[in-house]
Amino acid sequence: MGVQSFFVLNKAGGLIMQRSYSDRAPRLTQNDYIHLASTFHSMQLLVRELSPVSNARECGGIARMEATTFRLYAMIAATGVEMFVTCDANPATAPAAGAHDRMADFLKEAYISYTDYVLKNPFYEIDMPIKSEPWDAHLIKIVDKYNRVGS
Amino acid sequence: MAVAGLKGKRQRVKEAAGALSMSKGGNMQKLGELALQKGERVPVELLALTYGSLVRQVIADYESIEEVNKQLDLMGYNIGVRLADDFFAKSGVSDCRSFQDSAEIVAKVGFKMYLNVQASVDLWNADNTAYSILFDENPLAEFTELPEEYAQLSFSNLVCGVIRGALEMLLLVVKCEFVRSTLQGNEMNEIRISLVEMLRESAPEDDED
Structure with missing residues (x-):
């Protein structure tokens, strides 16, 4: 799938x-x-506040948007x-069943590499x-891996 | 980095502690064990000697032992604020919401994962705002004997700093110190952790940084 x-x-x-x-990713200014990003962060906070779970931190916030x-x-x-x-929803490259877990795995891997490459500097x-x-180089490897898995 | 284990005595202690622990604690223990196995390891000798020379250098750099303790704590703190993410990325613990939860997680998963030490939680105070982490072997002080003039030195104070820093990333401000240490002739190592305050989620303290 196209990350x-x-x-x-x-x-x-x-x-x-x-x-x-990806070439298909929109090019925006910095x-x-x-x-x-900050708008998305506000939405995350909002979602956590709306969550029926009493403790806002127990709610993981937005996991997926389609x-x-x-x-x-x-x-x-x-x-x-x-x-x-973000990744493609184009039928040709769209994630098949089970892809949700895969992208969650992608984020987990990215997080692990963040702790290794960024925080340990x-x-x-x-x-x-x-x-x-x-870290950039390592992320490209992870992205490639997940792009391959999806295709 | 975790420390490659010493067999024998530690193994027996582990089994005894494992048998005693309740189901939740047992789960935590398993997580710690798994994370330890997944992580990279360094030989315990390397860690002990490196840490020893670090402490020696800090003593050379600062006049009073009190100041040395403070500096070790500060170094640990700076490690802790970074290690918190490393911990959540690799331990399989997904969240740590309350001070009570943090006790089991720090002692059972954290100590096992990073130090390969079997630690237990005990001595809660009446209103659940302070507890002690007990462990009998300390890999940082494997070869250390404290000379008399350094009797006040809290040799492994870095560990306290790490705990303080990591918990602060979870919005728990704690006070953390060694109250007993095998180096000072006690039977066990005891780290006392007491809650100072819980920061609020909605007001990030470091907005200005």
């Missing part, structure tokens, strides 16, 4: 990383990406770090924008 864009947000809703992996042209998968870590990824300051070439 399009990947976003990482800090716990205050600020965009700290965004990459596009400011637009930041707006998108639109006619793309799908979005999201996760929030217990520490507040948030990640979401002593010069990275937490919650600041991420500029890490090794």
